Amino acid sequence: MSSDDSLSDSPFRDLLGTNLIPSNNQVNQIKAFLEAPLDELAAVEHEVNNARRVLDVLVAKQTMLNRRIEAHQALIHPMRRLPKELLQEVFLNCLPSEHLPVMSASEAPILLTHICHPWRILALATPALWSSIHIPVPRGRSEDEHLDATEARLACLRWWFGLTKDTRLTISLYWPNALRYAFGTEQIFPNVVNSYSRQIRTLELDVPDDILYFFAKMSHSALPNLESVVLHLPIPPGHPTRGTRAHTAHWWRAPKLKRVVWDSVDDEFLRLPLRWRQMEEIDIGASSMVPVSYFSSTDACGLVEACPNLVRLRINLTVYPHSRLPPDWRRDLLPVDTLSPSSTDTDGTTIAVLPHRSPIVLQYLTTLDLTDVYLDPDSHMFLEHLQLPALTTLNYKLIPFPIPTSDQHPLVRFLRAQVHHPIGITRWKVETTSMTGVVFLECLKLMPLLKHLHVEDGRSLGHSLESTYSNDICPSDHHLQELLPISVRRKEEWGYRDAGKYTEQESDDEEGDGKDAGIDKLDETAMEVEESDDGRSLEAPPIEPLVEQEEATTGLALEISTPSPPDAEVETDARTLRARISVAIPVDTSDLVAEESECLCPHLETLRVDRASFTSKGLKTFVKARLELAGAVQRQHSFHDLSGPSSPSFVSAPSSPILTLPSSPTAHHRPFWSSGGHGGGVVPLQSIYVGLVYPRPQPPPRDDTGGRNGEAEGEDDLESELEKMGVATKILYRESTVTLVRRGGVRNDAREGVRRVVGWR
Numbered sequence: 001m002s003s004d005d006s007l008s009d010s011p012f013r014d015l016l017g018t019n020l021i022p023s024n025n026q027v028n029q030i031k032a033f034l035e036a037p038l039d040e041l042a043a044v045e046h047e048v049n050n051a052r053r054v055l056d057v058l059v060a061k062q063t064m065l066n067r068r069i070e071a072h073q074a075l076i077h078p079m080r081r082l083p084k085e086l087l088q089e090v091f092l093n094c095l096p097s098e099h100l101p102v103m104s105a106s107e108a109p110i111l112l113t114h115i116c117h118p119w120r121i122l123a124l125a126t127p128a129l130w131s132s133i134h135i136p137v138p139r140g141r142s143e144d145e146h147l148d149a150t151e152a153r154l155a156c157l158r159w160w161f162g163l164t165k166d167t168r169l170t171i172s173l174y175w176p177n178a179l180r181y182a183f184g185t186e187q188i189f190p191n192v193v194n195s196y197s198r199q200i201r202t203l204e205l206d207v208p209d210d211i212l213y214f215f216a217k218m219s220h221s222a223l224p225n226l227e228s229v230v231l232h233l234p235i236p237p238g239h240p241t242r243g244t245r246a247h248t249a250h251w252w253r254a255p256k257l258k259r260v261v262w263d264s265v266d267d268e269f270l271r272l273p274l275r276w277r278q279m280e281e282i283d284i285g286a287s288s289m290v291p292v293s294y295f296s297s298t299d300a301c302g303l304v305e306a307c308p309n310l311v312r313l314r315i316n317l318t319v320y321p322h323s324r325l326p327p328d329w330r331r332d333l334l335p336v337d338t339l340s341p342s343s344t345d346t347d348g349t350t351i352a353v354l355p356h357r358s359p360i361v362l363q364y365l366t367t368l369d370l371t372d373v374y375l376d377p378d379s380h381m382f383l384e385h386l387q388l389p390a391l392t393t394l395n396y397k398l399i400p401f402p403i404p405t406s407d408q409h410p411l412v413r414f415l416r417a418q419v420h421h422p423i424g425i426t427r428w429k430v431e432t433t434s435m436t437g438v439v440f441l442e443c444l445k446l447m448p449l450l451k452h453l454h455v456e457d458g459r460s461l462g463h464s465l466e467s468t469y470s471n472d473i474c475p476s477d478h479h480l481q482e483l484l485p486i487s488v489r490r491k492e493e494w495g496y497r498d499a500g501k502y503t504e505q506e507s508d509d510e511e512g513d514g515k516d517a518g519i520d521k522l523d524e525t526a527m528e529v530e531e532s533d534d535g536r537s538l539e540a541p542p543i544e545p546l547v548e549q550e551e552a553t554t555g556l557a558l559e560i561s562t563p564s565p566p567d568a569e570v571e572t573d574a575r576t577l578r579a580r581i582s583v584a585i586p587v588d589t590s591d592l593v594a595e596e597s598e599c600l601c602p603h604l605e606t607l608r609v610d611r612a613s614f615t616s617k618g619l620k621t622f623v624k625a626r627l628e629l630a631g632a633v634q635r636q637h638s639f640h641d642l643s644g645p646s647s648p649s650f651v652s653a654p655s656s657p658i659l660t661l662p663s664s665p666t667a668h669h670r671p672f673w674s675s676g677g678h679g680g681g682v683v684p685l686q687s688i689y690v691g692l693v694y695p696r697p698q699p700p701p702r703d704d705t706g707g708r709n710g711e712a713e714g715e716d717d718l719e720s721e722l723e724k725m726g727v728a729t730k731i732l733y734r735e736s737t738v739t740l741v742r743r744g745g746v747r748n749d750a751r752e753g754v755r756r757v758v759g760w761r
Contacts, residue, residue, distance in 0.1 A: 091122070135174065136752040175208055203230070259281040266292065286371070298323050301382060388418070415447070422449075430443075488629075
């Protein structure tokens, strides 16, 4: 009952809600009128109070029963019955995955000791949980503050190391740039680390040169379990380079050393006395302030030839005239007498010129991170000399002078040269300025098993489309189209005009007669007269308008038509009649439909493009089509299996004679395009990350009722629409780009200086 209904029977409704003053007689009448409602209200309140008392009793009983049940259910919870070994594995998986553990109560492993007493006992009794640590050297504003912070962290560090027992250790030591004077505590933390040298498996250092040389004096016999050395020595503004005598360290001769990370170290890497054939990972981070951190193609080939067991390699290449390979470099790996006659200078110095040599096969290399330089087509490129049968991850950047064509591009030539094994690259990260869009698509055709694609671009989204690099990839809707089969590339579904620079192509009505070369050929074919065996001429089959059949279950338009009965009425507009005329020809469609349904990168799961001009409509069309393909290809294959490869059918002539087949260099990879278990190899797209160069589209204005005008009423934004399709989506627009401001770290924070190290566990 509404408030108006409760007042409708009042004899004083004319006075209600007004500022009128009732008379004395009306006051008495109102009091008499309220006697019955007041008595009724008192009765209702009494009933409400009784109901509340009953409800309170029931709620208290419910709470008591819940407490009793939960207390007893906790006794039989499966977590209590987990074996200690399994719970320890759970603890180990709680450790941070992207950086080393830190001495913080908000993260594992210390966090695990604050849950309950049994967990604390078990965590402290699990040495592997404490086998890795990041140690930032503390600092203070005064000597007393610095000494107090040092003593507190030293006590925590000794407690931590005391829990490791005899396990192998991963230790990272970081010296803050702001710490200029340590008040005599310089050797405290190096001494603690040195006392556990026989347990160290990985040693990571970001320290000044004097501390670095303290560690360099450690005998290799004191490091029997050392497998990895990480020198991360970035150069802050106004600071000198570091590590100028790093090659003199004794740890390079450690018997088990097989991984070296050499980041911005101002020393010659090729001078290290490593057991080269034992090396499995070499990561050389280059810096413009450290010229020796770059390699020529000749020296890079000499390096990888000396390391046949490499699994991961990161290297930056440049061009310089003379080889930096040491004179005592292994002559059996790169003999001087194999160089061309012009490769020796007049003073006898070896010049960095590579002769025609046999390919370098690195059969275990799975990850390659390469920055290369291209000068001219006659340059000897590092990639051209490699055969990498196990390569799965490729991070690639090319600095081109000038831009190479598709046939000249080093990456294309490398991929085409992998003739003795299938290309198994599943993860590719490429700098957008490394190639043109045509070369980019050619590379995609040569990577049939690609799952994760990242087109990297360091420029801001607000950067003008008229880029300084006029020949980069410039991702647009055209590239999204190329990732779909021919049968679903319909221009009317792509919003070219949204991107500004990329305008839609003129329609057939604006081009005159509206016929392209392919249609002209079809007209000629339709008007030809064939001769039979006895010399009589036969009329060509009648020309009929194309009838597009759409799969009701998938929504994917296949350019396949069947002839209509003579008495059937075909509804089609004039545009379709002019632009799409097909000849009904009985052919075998098994290979044809396979070609039209062939999808570029059928295994693609994640797509990240840092800077693109995709339109909203193009993105939605692409994502929807890929998801539909993942579920539709299997049904299409089943249909063709039932029809049989030899069963004739009618197909539209535009689909038949003018197909563009892949170039011959990809022929030996074609059998791998349809591998996989998701409907002929097409898998659903799982995540997409895109930075768009235009501002976020403004919603249409609201009408008088507060709703959106037109079709946009209730429409979600692009990111929400793609999320509803089941694809994890992140869309950045031009105005959403935020300039990150580096915060001053909290003094003596346990996370200070921690580096992102994916997969360190």
